[in-house]
Amino acid sequence: MSMTADYLELSDVRVEFDGFRAVDGVSMTVLQGDLRFLIGPNGAGKTTLVDAITGLAKATGSIRFGRSDLLGRPVHRIARLGIGRTFQTASVFEELSVLQNLDIAAGAHRGPLTLLRARTAVPATVEEALETVGLAAHRERKAGELSHGQKQWLEIGMLLVQNARVLALDEPVAGMSADERQATGELLHAVGADRTVIVVEHDMDFMRAFADSVTVLHAGRVLAEGGATDVQADPRVQEVYLGTSGSRGEVA
Amino acid sequence: MTGKAVGGNVRRSLPTIAGFAGIAVALLVVAPSLLSAFRLSLLGQFVCFAIVAVGIGLAWGRGGMLTLGQGVYFGLGAYVMAMHMKLDDAGPGGVPDFMQLYGSGEVPWWWEPFRSPLVTLVAVVAVPGIVAFALGWAIFRRRVRGAYFAILSQALAAAFAILLIGQQTTTGGTNGLNGFRSFFGYDLFDPVNKRMLFFLASATLLVMLLAAWQLHRSRYGELLVAVRDQEERVRFLGYDPAMVKTVAYVLAAVMAGIGGALFVPIAGIISPEDVGVVPSIGFLIGVAIGGRSTLFGPALGALAVAWAQTSLSESFPSMWTYFQGALFVFVIAFLPGGLAALSGRRPLRRRRHGGDADPTDAAPAREEASV
Numbered sequence: 001m002s003m004t005a006d007y008l009e010l011s012d013v014r015v016e017f018d019g020f021r022a023v024d025g026v027s028m029t030v031l032q033g034d035l036r037f038l039i040g041p042n043g044a045g046k047t048t049l050v051d052a053i054t055g056l057a058k059a060t061g062s063i064r065f066g067r068s069d070l071l072g073r074p075v076h077r078i079a080r081l082g083i084g085r086t087f088q089t090a091s092v093f094e095e096l097s098v099l100q101n102l103d104i105a106a107g108a109h110r111g112p113l114t115l116l117r118a119r120t121a122v123p124a125t126v127e128e129a130l131e132t133v134g135l136a137a138h139r140e141r142k143a144g145e146l147s148h149g150q151k152q153w154l155e156i157g158m159l160l161v162q163n164a165r166v167l168a169l170d171e172p173v174a175g176m177s178a179d180e181r182q183a184t185g186e187l188l189h190a191v192g193a194d195r196t197v198i199v200v201e202h203d204m205d206f207m208r209a210f211a212d213s214v215t216v217l218h219a220g221r222v223l224a225e226g227g228a229t230d231v232q233a234d235p236r237v238q239e240v241y242l243g244t245s246g247s248r249g250e251v252a
Numbered sequence: 253m254t255g256k257a258v259g260g261n262v263r264r265s266l267p268t269i270a271g272f273a274g275i276a277v278a279l280l281v282v283a284p285s286l287l288s289a290f291r292l293s294l295l296g297q298f299v300c301f302a303i304v305a306v307g308i309g310l311a312w313g314r315g316g317m318l319t320l321g322q323g324v325y326f327g328l329g330a331y332v333m334a335m336h337m338k339l340d341d342a343g344p345g346g347v348p349d350f351m352q353l354y355g356s357g358e359v360p361w362w363w364e365p366f367r368s369p370l371v372t373l374v375a376v377v378a379v380p381g382i383v384a385f386a387l388g389w390a391i392f393r394r395r396v397r398g399a400y401f402a403i404l405s406q407a408l409a410a411a412f413a414i415l416l417i418g419q420q421t422t423t424g425g426t427n428g429l430n431g432f433r434s435f436f437g438y439d440l441f442d443p444v445n446k447r448m449l450f451f452l453a454s455a456t457l458l459v460m461l462l463a464a465w466q467l468h469r470s471r472y473g474e475l476l477v478a479v480r481d482q483e484e485r486v487r488f489l490g491y492d493p494a495m496v497k498t499v500a501y502v503l504a505a506v507m508a509g510i511g512g513a514l515f516v517p518i519a520g521i522i523s524p525e526d527v528g529v530v531p532s533i534g535f536l537i538g539v540a541i542g543g544r545s546t547l548f549g550p551a552l553g554a555l556a557v558a559w560a561q562t563s564l565s566e567s568f569p570s571m572w573t574y575f576q577g578a579l580f581v582f583v584i585a586f587l588p589g590g591l592a593a594l595s596g597r598r599p600l601r602r603r604r605h606g607g608d609a610d611p612t613d614a615a616p617a618r619e620e621a622s623v
Contacts, residue, residue, distance in 0.1 A: 079488050096477060116467070158489065
């Protein structure tokens with residue numbers, strides 16, 4: 001859409017916890033409009049890598065989004081640069097309504113005077129996001145009353161109104177029904193067209209159905225990268241996945 | 253749509269407005285006509301505690317910051333006011349009586365600005381506000397929270413009381429500051445003026461409640477609840493939670509300071525005993541019992557507890573402490589929402605779903621799309 005496409009560029013990223021290298025020299029580039037899946041066995045460093053991108057984990061190397069260097073900035077500054085994320089466990093504000101959740105997500109730039117007044121109208125971006133994620137009919141409900149899938153959609157909606165250019169989603173379809181997975185995949189494709197999306201996922205069927213490209217992590221390193229079918233056919237990938245053949249989907 | 257929403261807001265606000273009217277009538281009409289001058293003055297002191305409680309409701313109830321040291325800010329406001337009143341009583345260029353007795357007979361330099369009524373009024377708000385900002389920002393930026401924050405704030409109250417006790421010559425030490433004769437030129441021995449002080453405190457409480465109401469309704473109020481429940485999540489939305497919390501903490505401190513400043517002329521004394529650990533916890537108990545996250549709960553709880561304390565300690569002098577402890581344990585264990593939770597509805601839980609649209613009727617668009 002835009003003249004210059006956004007991209008997220010990691011080079012030689014390392015994260016170390018007490019001598020243990022959770023991420024050990026990862027380099028990758030994710031372009032706008034490319035729905036990138038990040039897969040790998042447990043402990044491969046997928047979530048830690050997302051933590052590094054979003055400022056939660058201290059990392060070395062270089063992480064750049066457009067012209068901005070993300071490393072070393074506090075979490076909320078990185079968020080303001082347009083990097084948004086979700087968590088494995090949906091973390092919405094359960095005491096607040098769906099509308100209030102989205103309104104807060106849309107408001108990081110608001111000045112003190114706006115903050116001290118009550119909301120008089122629903123911002124257009126919030127209204128749009130309510131439609132996009134399919135929660136328009138639930139706007140007045142407390143977020144804590146939503147189903148698990150709806151909470152994940154609310155989280156994605158919050159990223160949209162937050163105006164995130166990079167969306168890092170940590171296992172967005174875990175615990176969802178087949179219909180919900182399908183809906184989520186379509187949603188990700190819709191919102192990912194003009195954004196940079198990284199999905200950490202274990203569900204291989206979901207990956208096959210919706211991934212544009214895949215990066216496989218193993219022991220903190222990039223093991224393989226490419227299209228979903230290529231990556232699944234890669235013998236090294238099959239090996240780290242318990243030595244099974246390419247039919248990982250059935251096992252996972 | 254907009255017109256309907258506005259109408260809905262007014263309808264939703266009706267119980268709150270009725271609450272304001274009820275409190276206003278009780279304090280400004282009923283109490284003055286029923287109570288003796290002594291009881292009214294006592295109630296005036298409780299109203300000052302209730303002002304502190306409104307602030308605690310904001311910081312603790314809405315913001316999740318268990319402030320065990322509000323006595324510090326109550327004390328700062330109170331001592332600022334007391335210093336002015338002592339200087340005022342001593343006359344222009346005069347020296348307060350206790351300084352002549354215990355000190356060098358000279359007014360220390362940091363007392364001098366408080367000869368001015370204007371400086372005093374500004375300082376009642378500014379001193380607690382600035383101290384709270386400096387402390388709050390330092391504490392919340394380092395992500396100190398929960399029990400650690402509570403312990404820190406309590407240590408602060410203890411340190412403050414000890415500091416005051418140690419400065420006999422400039423703060424009156426254990427005796428504190430007392431023996432005031434006038435308040436901004438009004439004779440404090442005149443019953444009419446004492447009555448006016450009660451009205452002043454009550455009106456201030458209502459104003460503080462109005463301010464708290466606006467904060468609850470505002471976007472900031474929603475953000476504060478969000479920070480209370482999911483601080484990390486708020487960070488990932490691009491907010492700095494330390495700033496959000498500091499603002500609530502400062503507001504609570506300012507309210508405590510104002511309560512303290514009004515307490516001095518009504519009670520006629522401020523001493524380290526009124527600002528240390530025990531009164532700081534005392535402030536909290538009323539808030540917990542009344543319902544910390546509600547609008548009126550903290551203030552009403554503070555009034556009720558203070559009233560009960562006076563009545564009970566008059567009849568059973570040694571029993572109050574036990575009763576207070578038992579009540580606190582009971583509320584924390586069985587009524588975490590406070591007495592306000594007993595009414596079955598939270599006065600400030602606005603925008604409950606229900607009424608206009610039944611959410612179960614309409615499946616979300618995405619679900620429809622996916623089937």
